[in-house]
Amino acid sequence: MPETLAKPGFEPRIVAFFCTWCTYTAADLAGTARMHYAPNVRVVRLMCSGRVDPQFVLAAFRHGADGVLIGGCHPGDCHYEQGNYTTWRRCELLRGVLREMGIEDERLRLEWISASEGDKIQRVCNEMTEQLRRLGPLRLSPVPAAHTLAEGTR
Amino acid sequence: MKPKVAFYWCASCGGCEEAVVDLAEDVLAVVEAVDIAFWPVALDFKRADVEALADGELAASFINGAIRTSEQQEMAELLRRKSGAIVAFGSCACLGGVPGLANLYSRDEILDRVYLEVPSLVNDEGTLPEEDAEVPEGHLTLPAFFDSVRTLDQVVDVDYFLPGCPPPGHLIKAAVMALVDGTLPPVGTVLAPDVALCSECPRAATKPQKPQIKAFKRPHEVVADPDVCLLAQGLICLGPATRAGCGGVCIRANMPCTGCMGPTGRVVDHGAKALSAIASLIDSTDEDGIATRAQEIPDPVGTFYRYSLPASLLHRRVTSAHQ
Secondary structure (H helix, E strand, O other): OOOHOOOOOOOOOEEEEOOOOOOOHHHHHHHHHOOOOOOOOOEEOOOHHHHHHHHHHHHHHOOOEEEEEEEEEEOOOOOOOOHHHHHHHHHHHHHHHHHHOOOOOEEEOOOOOOOOOOOHHHHHHHHHHHHHHHOOOOOOOOOOOOOEOOOOOO | OOOOOEEOOOEEOHHHHHHHOOOOOOHHHHHHOOOEOOOOOOOOHHHHHOOOHOOOOOOEEEEEEEEHHHHHHHHHHHHHHEEEEEEEEEHHHHHHOOOHHHHHHHHHHHHHHHHHHOOOOOOOOOOOOOOOEEEEEEEEEOOOOOEEEEEEHOOOOOOOOEEOOOOOOHHHHHHHHHHHHHOOOOOOOOOOOOEEHHOOOOOOOOOOOOOOOOOOOHHHHHOOOOOOOHHHHOOOOHHHOOOOOOOOOOHHOOOOOOOOOOOOOOOOOOHHHHHHHOOEEEEOHHHHHHHHHHHOOHHHHHHHHHOOOOOOOOOOOOOOHHO
């Protein structure tokens, strides 16, 4: 493991949503090519980056992620033609919400990574891990438990 | 004997109380069907009258407003004990409502702003409200002002949700009558249709298959065509991501939906879903275009979470106090 990744202390947790056609395949390539990169990234494989509902991003933050990485095909290359544009638009608006909510821009990252760019997977994952290490953990205040009665409880 | 009910308000504007009065002649049907045992805004019952009731003696309490102070929490807990069913009445009780946008600030920021910084203020001594104060006349107390606004169901068990700002009259009447007739649905139900507002929008026929928004407009910037889908005119209408039941009253007044009925049943975070729906309509495939569209929304939280910030996944702003 490279020396920069072996620092003691805070280790960020990153949830990554990768589209199966480009970015997930690139991550696979990085693996088969035995490229080393930060183990802080947990990958969720989706059919398309356009499947990333902004609720997924917020749920990841709520459940302990310090950062969220979304990876899709380069503009123009989407397997479904428009999916990556949709996630791009959503990310741009979501970033406005996150800023207002006191969550730093670096915690949400959108990257275009094609199936052949295993080295970009390595670079992006390492960069983001390093940035979040410097930024420190995301500390959301807890949400009070909802007391909505489930059906049949009374 | 007629079932007893209570109406109570917490952090709210009073519009929900108005909605009950606005039932007009239907309010007579409500009054005929139930005994109102407690309704501070209209009838002279006191907290002691509620305390004197047996536990569960009230068939239902209709509580509007979010929970911001210790007094509101105590009243919600008291009414919970005395009631068979609790109905979260209106957007604030259901989702936090407009008062819930205070979760963008901390308690201290709010008190400083209101009591120390507002330009029109006269407060030379810098007096802030205190929960306990000794004055010549004796010992005074005030309810605690919590750091965050909470929804009613973040404080007590809630049986039913009646959303809206305020809830539409026909839904209020239907809820009261279902209570009287014993035909209430399973607990946990939102007492409004579980479909998006577009399904009952008077302009639905003019909504393009997929509206393409070239620029976001704010209501004061344009004179909207009263017959055409507002999304097709570039106005941010949250109808596609908001529960139906209001009959599109705002849209009939040529104003876009701001989301007061909350999300439909399978949505966890109303603001995120509304943002998702609107963002996907942006007609741009380049960096500048998409960034410019985002800048046309000056207050994204106030736009997409206008009624639901305390109920959202993030709940409140990350402040240094929480770091």
